[in-house]
Amino acid sequence: MILIILKFILLPLLSPLMVGIVRKVKALMQNRQGARIYQPYFDLWKLFHKDEVISPDASWIFFATPYILFGLSILVLVAVPVFGSVESLIPFSDFLVVIYMVAAATFFLALSGIDVGSAFGGFGSSREMTLAALTEGVLLFALLPVALLTHTTNLALMATYAANLPVTSYFAVITAFLGYIIAMFSETGRIPFDNPATHLELTMIHEAMILEYSGKRLALIEWASANKLLFFALLGVNMFFPKGLTQAGDPMALLSAFGISVFKTILLLVVIAVAESSVAKFRLFRLPDILLTGFILGIIAILVAVI
Amino acid sequence: MINTVFNLQLLCASLIMLSIILMHIVKKNSTLVTAYILQSLGLVVLLGSGAIQEKSFGLLVVTAIMFVIKIIVAPSLFIRLIKKSHLNLSASTYLNIPLTLSILLGILVFSQSDILTPLLTLLPVIPQIKTILISGILMSLFLIINRKGALSQIIGVLSLENTIFVFGIFLGVRQLSALEIGLLFDVFFWIVVSSVFVTMIYRNFGSFDISKLNQLKK
Numbered sequence: 268m269i270l271i272i273l274k275f276i277l278l279p280l281l282s283p284l285m286v287g288i289v290r291k292v293k294a295l296m297q298n299r300q301g302a303r304i305y306q307p308y309f310d311l312w313k314l315f316h317k318d319e320v321i322s323p324d325a326s327w328i329f330f331a332t333p334y335i336l337f338g339l340s341i342l343v344l345v346a347v348p349v350f351g352s353v354e355s356l357i358p359f360s361d362f363l364v365v366i367y368m369v370a371a372a373t374f375f376l377a378l379s380g381i382d383v384g385s386a387f388g389g390f391g392s393s394r395e396m397t398l399a400a401l402t403e404g405v406l407l408f409a410l411l412p413v414a415l416l417t418h419t420t421n422l423a424l425m426a427t428y429a430a431n432l433p434v435t436s437y438f439a440v441i442t443a444f445l446g447y448i449i450a451m452f453s454e455t456g457r458i459p460f461d462n463p464a465t466h467l468e469l470t471m472i473h474e475a476m477i478l479e480y481s482g483k484r485l486a487l488i489e490w491a492s493a494n495k496l497l498f499f500a501l502l503g504v505n506m507f508f509p510k511g512l513t514q515a516g517d518p519m520a521l522l523s524a525f526g527i528s529v530f531k532t533i534l535l536l537v538v539i540a541v542a543e544s545s546v547a548k549f550r551l552f553r554l555p556d557i558l559l560t561g562f563i564l565g566i567i568a569i570l571v572a573v574i
Numbered sequence: 575m576i577n578t579v580f581n582l583q584l585l586c587a588s589l590i591m592l593s594i595i596l597m598h599i600v601k602k603n604s605t606l607v608t609a610y611i612l613q614s615l616g617l618v619v620l621l622g623s624g625a626i627q628e629k630s631f632g633l634l635v636v637t638a639i640m641f642v643i644k645i646i647v648a649p650s651l652f653i654r655l656i657k658k659s660h661l662n663l664s665a666s667t668y669l670n671i672p673l674t675l676s677i678l679l680g681i682l683v684f685s686q687s688d689i690l691t692p693l694l695t696l697l698p699v700i701p702q703i704k705t706i707l708i709s710g711i712l713m714s715l716f717l718i719i720n721r722k723g724a725l726s727q728i729i730g731v732l733s734l735e736n737t738i739f740v741f742g743i744f745l746g747v748r749q750l751s752a753l754e755i756g757l758l759f760d761v762f763f764w765i766v767v768s769s770v771f772v773t774m775i776y777r778n779f780g781s782f783d784i785s786k787l788n789q790l791k792k
Binding site for chain 1: 592
């Protein structure tokens, strides 16, 4: 219970920092100094202190979506393994439940995009659902090989058991990880799927859906999107590179596992920022190709895992 | 010690297989060469670990020559070729990436089929590695068929040679070191001749794309 409360407080507090690190690395890659890594905290503070402008056509969906998104983003963060097998008691830490929570957040975000009837929100939602239909499948097929190899669908147990997998399973795990990375880029709206730094109508997906939001609700959505990035990074490092997670319950072991998890996450985010800086944004019609690639990589991993 | 070496060898086999998948996905010629270096590195470590385990000086010499030819000489020849021709983005394929990967999936399924049982029984290793070894050979063969660029096809042939070599190692086939060194020199001269051939194709047709060769008819 203490661990759940700790994760409930600690991880959402860390998530804006992770966004700041990605932005800083991307700025350095572009030969810019960039903003400080704490800038997302100041941005959130600023937004929380601003008034909102809300369309008179907005329904309850528009009002409730930021809270639903933020709530779901915290729930998935709490479900992700950070310490080790002690987290297996978290009631919603089944990987299928987590994937559906991520899908539910995407669904509400798309609904809020079309709710106020703006053209931008409409096409943003349309694009998001086109990708989400494929992305959830990729995510499922990327995590399924690990579930098959570890004989459990509990995220904490999957991660803990994955640390002791034989060398023969590594090929399946690494292939699944490649599929996972593709799903992660799509879900978190990174290049080549979406560019979180622009508001260009030709390319934007996530930003188009939240264009009507301002003030406190926008802050919640931005925070939820930071939580989502941290969730995917933490899940990726601890599921596919689970070294460092502990099966013990003593505070020192748990603290060390948490430190290692955060370090691995920062490392993955730096790699993501470098990868993002090295590729161009793809045309919308080329994106299903990448997602299909991730999907087939997942199937290959499943096939090797079940042999 | 034996267990560690065996685990390392399995890891190298997985690395070789991953590099083949990477070769199928990448579009840049330079990345293709990097994938080949990765694959060759896996092979060198695989052979080197065997040499250390067996304490065989001959095998160690073969490993050293392989390192020089496959990781230093061949990639530098290819990189020079790419730089000279300014054709880094010419590694195009006949099928798009999802279709290519679907074929790879088909190959993976086929490599577990009953047709290959007599071959699979020869391999004294665990099922996952058997599949990886057989499908690795077939996937390299498919790389040669699916790629349009001459340079990609050369790398496909070299990848095929690497996978057959790995298959031989796990099969326990071992020849005299002199014979293996001789084979490596054959590979080296094949790389040199094919590189010259590709350079001549580029001079005449301004491209590595073998589909442009139909202009010969005119």
